[in-house]
Amino acid sequence: MVFKMTTKIDPIYTEHIAEILALDFYGNNHMACKVSKFPPSENNTLSFSSSIDVEFFIFPKNSIVIAKPEVVESLVDKGASVVISSEPKYDYCRLFKHLLPPPFYGVHSSAVIGNDVILKEGVSVGAGSVLEGKILVGEGTIIGNNVVIKNKVQIGRNVRIRHGSIIGEDAFSFGFSSKKDVKPDAIRFPSLGGVIIEDNVEIGNNCVISRGTFGDTILGKRVVINDLAHIGNEVFISEGAVVTANTDVSSRVKIGKGCWIGQSASIRQGHVIGDGATVGMGAVVITDVPDDATVLGVPAKVKDLG
Known part of the structure; x- marks a missing residue:
C-alpha cells in the first residue's frame, strides 16, 4: 500500500523561496503548491533533502528541492529546481517560519x-x-x-x-x-x-x-x-x-x-x-x-x- 504524503500550500516559486532564504537557486523557476517528504511523489511539490545520494530517485515534474550543493546538478537533470543550502532541514524550517501565520499574541482571559x-x-x-x-x-x-x-x-x-x-x-x-x-x-x-x-x-x-x-x-x-x-x-x-x-x-x-x-x-x-x-x-x-x-x-x- 502506498500512502500519499503531500499537503497543499499556497503557490510559491523557486525564485521567491530563494529570496526569502537569501540563497541561490539553480534550474527553472518552478511553482510548488504542495509539500512532501523527499523524494516527492507528485508534480509541483516542495521538499528538502540533506542526503548527497540522490542518483536513484525518480522525480515528478516541476519539483522544488532545498538541497546541498553536491547534488544540485543531479537534481536539475531530473527536472527539479534546487535552492542551494548547506543546511537543508534548517532552511526548510526557516522558510515556513516566514510563511506560516504568526501565533496569537495576548493573555487569555482564563490565565x-x-x-x-x-x-x-x-x-x-x-x-x-x-x-x-x-x-x-x-x-x-x-x-x-x-x-x-x-x-x-x-x-x-x-x-x-x-x-x-x-x-x-x-x-x-x-x-x-x-x-x-x-x-x-x-x-x-x-x-x-x-x-x-x-x-x-x-x-x-x-x-x-x-x-x-x-x-x-x-x-x-x-x-x-x-x-x-x-x-x-x-x-x-x-x-x-x-x-x-x-x-x-x-x-x-x-x-x-x-x-x-x-x-x-x-x-x-x-x-x-x-x-x-x-x-x-x-x-x-x-x-x-x-x-x-x-x-x-x-x-x-x-x-x-x-
Missing part, C-alpha cells in the same frame, strides 16, 4: 497573572496558565495552555513554552528522620533559588523544570527541551544543547554546549556532560562524560567511533 509578574511586549499566555511569583517574561515569548510558572523565574526573549509544563516548583529534596524513638518523617528541603531561561529556548509539552535549592536552574540560549523531560534543581544546560523526550536530568548536572541527550536517558545528579557530547537513547549516565564523546548503554559507557 492567572500574579501582581509581581512582568510581561514584556508581544508575550502570549494561553488558556488556564498560572504565573505567580517574581516572574519576568521577555519580549515575544509564547506560553501555551495550562502552563504553571511559580516563584522566581526569569525568561528571556522569543522563548516557546508548550502546553502543560511546570517551571519553578520546589526541588525534590528532603531531610529524613529515621530515629527509632520517633515516627519516620520526611521534610522537604527549602528551595531558595530560581530558574533562568535565556533567549530563544524551546520547552516541550508537560516538562518539569525545578528551581534550585540555593542557586538557580539555568537553560542557556537556544536550548531545546522535548516533551515530558524532567530537569532537576540547579541543573545548568549550556547554549545549543538538545534534551529529547522523556529524559531525566537529576540535580546539579552540567550539560555542555551543543550536547545531544537521547530519548529516555537518565543522568545521575552532580555529573558533567562535556561540550559536544552525545548521550544515547535510554542510557543511564553515572559518571562524567568527556567532550565530544558518545555514551551508550546501562550504565553508559563511551563508544569507540574509530
Whole structure:
C-alpha cells in the first residue's frame, strides 16, 4: 500500500523561496503548491533533502528541492529546481517560519497573572496558565495552555513554552528522620533559588523544570527541551544543547554546549556532560562524560567511533 504524503500550500516559486532564504537557486523557476517528504511523489511539490545520494530517485515534474550543493546538478537533470543550502532541514524550517501565520499574541482571559509578574511586549499566555511569583517574561515569548510558572523565574526573549509544563516548583529534596524513638518523617528541603531561561529556548509539552535549592536552574540560549523531560534543581544546560523526550536530568548536572541527550536517558545528579557530547537513547549516565564523546548503554559507557 502506498500512502500519499503531500499537503497543499499556497503557490510559491523557486525564485521567491530563494529570496526569502537569501540563497541561490539553480534550474527553472518552478511553482510548488504542495509539500512532501523527499523524494516527492507528485508534480509541483516542495521538499528538502540533506542526503548527497540522490542518483536513484525518480522525480515528478516541476519539483522544488532545498538541497546541498553536491547534488544540485543531479537534481536539475531530473527536472527539479534546487535552492542551494548547506543546511537543508534548517532552511526548510526557516522558510515556513516566514510563511506560516504568526501565533496569537495576548493573555487569555482564563490565565492567572500574579501582581509581581512582568510581561514584556508581544508575550502570549494561553488558556488556564498560572504565573505567580517574581516572574519576568521577555519580549515575544509564547506560553501555551495550562502552563504553571511559580516563584522566581526569569525568561528571556522569543522563548516557546508548550502546553502543560511546570517551571519553578520546589526541588525534590528532603531531610529524613529515621530515629527509632520517633515516627519516620520526611521534610522537604527549602528551595531558595530560581530558574533562568535565556533567549530563544524551546520547552516541550508537560516538562518539569525545578528551581534550585540555593542557586538557580539555568537553560542557556537556544536550548531545546522535548516533551515530558524532567530537569532537576540547579541543573545548568549550556547554549545549543538538545534534551529529547522523556529524559531525566537529576540535580546539579552540567550539560555542555551543543550536547545531544537521547530519548529516555537518565543522568545521575552532580555529573558533567562535556561540550559536544552525545548521550544515547535510554542510557543511564553515572559518571562524567568527556567532550565530544558518545555514551551508550546501562550504565553508559563511551563508544569507540574509530
